[in-house]
Amino acid sequence: MSEEVNYKLYGEFGDRYDQHTPAHHYQHDHEFVLSRARAHGKHCRLLDLGCGTGIFLEKALAEGFNPFGLDCAPQMIGLAQQRVGECRALLGEMQAFDFKEPFDCIVSLSWSINYCEDREQLQDLLQRCYRALSPGGELILQVAHAPNAETTEPDFFVDKEFGPAGAQDIVLSYRFWAEDQVTMMAEYHFECVSTNESFRETHRLQSANALSIATLLVAAGFERVELLDDCRGWELNSSISPFILARKPME
Numbered sequence: 591m592s593e594e595v596n597y598k599l600y601g602e603f604g605d606r607y608d609q610h611t612p613a614h615h616y617q618h619d620h621e622f623v624l625s626r627a628r629a630h631g632k633h634c635r636l637l638d639l640g641c642g643t644g645i646f647l648e649k650a651l652a653e654g655f656n657p658f659g660l661d662c663a664p665q666m667i668g669l670a671q672q673r674v675g676e677c678r679a680l681l682g683e684m685q686a687f688d689f690k691e692p693f694d695c696i697v698s699l700s701w702s703i704n705y706c707e708d709r710e711q712l713q714d715l716l717q718r719c720y721r722a723l724s725p726g727g728e729l730i731l732q733v734a735h736a737p738n739a740e741t742t743e744p745d746f747f748v749d750k751e752f753g754p755a756g757a758q759d760i761v762l763s764y765r766f767w768a769e770d771q772v773t774m775m776a777e778y779h780f781e782c783v784s785t786n787e788s789f790r791e792t793h794r795l796q797s798a799n800a801l802s803i804a805t806l807l808v809a810a811g812f813e814r815v816e817l818l819d820d821c822r823g824w825e826l827n828s829s830i831s832p833f834i835l836a837r838k839p840m841e
């Protein structure tokens with residue numbers, strides 16, 4: 591996410607993120623990723639790029655893993671630090687991440703890597719992931735996939751969630767559409783009825799094409815690259831939010 595793009599969803603309103611997008615919305619995705627990480631041992635050293643408010647990090651820590659997260663939004667990382675501690679949730683741009691010790695698993699969920707500004711930046715990030723993994727280490731990405739999205743602006747989905755004044759106090763409306771084969775647009779409209787707050791913004795998700803990301807992964811040296819429709823593990827078909835799995839060779 592470039593410095594000029596300062597989305598309210600993660601910034602000014604970042605402290606409402608867990609209210610409008612509660613953890614149970616993506617618990618199956620988290621269970622799937624945890625199950626993959628378990629294959630890397632009880633003390634799997636794991637990095638979550640664009641970790642948001644740290645819900646996944648907290649689950650990874652409870653599992654006995656050794657998890658670290660990185661996010662560039664101070665409001666989001668502040669919540670993650672409350673969950674897992676300051677030394678595990680770090681403020682910073684994923685494009686510049688640099689850790690001395692290798693990771694067994696690197697994950698990036700809910701389209702965080704699609705905030706890379708262009709294909710070159712994403713390519714550099716994937717090469718950085720390759721270098722940061724130990725031999726046999728695994729990269730797990732959940733990405734936006736524009737080819738399966740509608741090409742005109744669809745109707746909004748509307749979620750009503752618990753807020754300061756109780757049930758249905760927070761309303762998050764959202765819709766996604768493809769601008770082209772590699773660009774997905776995500777429009778969010780947040781409202782809190784009791785506090786009379788609201789905002790509307792559209793995010794541009796770049797390199798939003800799982801097939802093209804897979805090509806970059808192979809070029810970076812990854813093997814066993816798999817594209818899955820979703821956390822049920824079927825191959826990519828109609829999803830706009832597939833998983834990509836890739837391994838660093840054992841050497």
Ligand SMILES: C[S@@+](CC[C@H](N)C(=O)[O-])C[C@H]1O[C@@H](n2cnc3c(N)ncnc32)[C@H](O)[C@@H]1O
Pocket residue numbers: 591592600639640641642643660661662663666682683684685698699700701702705706
């Ligand atoms: C849709 S949220 C997903 C958060 C979390 N992964 C989850 O699944 O709930 C995207 C996150 O990516 C973060 N992000 C966007 N660009 C980033 C960047 N360049 N470096 C690090 N984090 C970034 C945002 O601040 C936000 O927290």
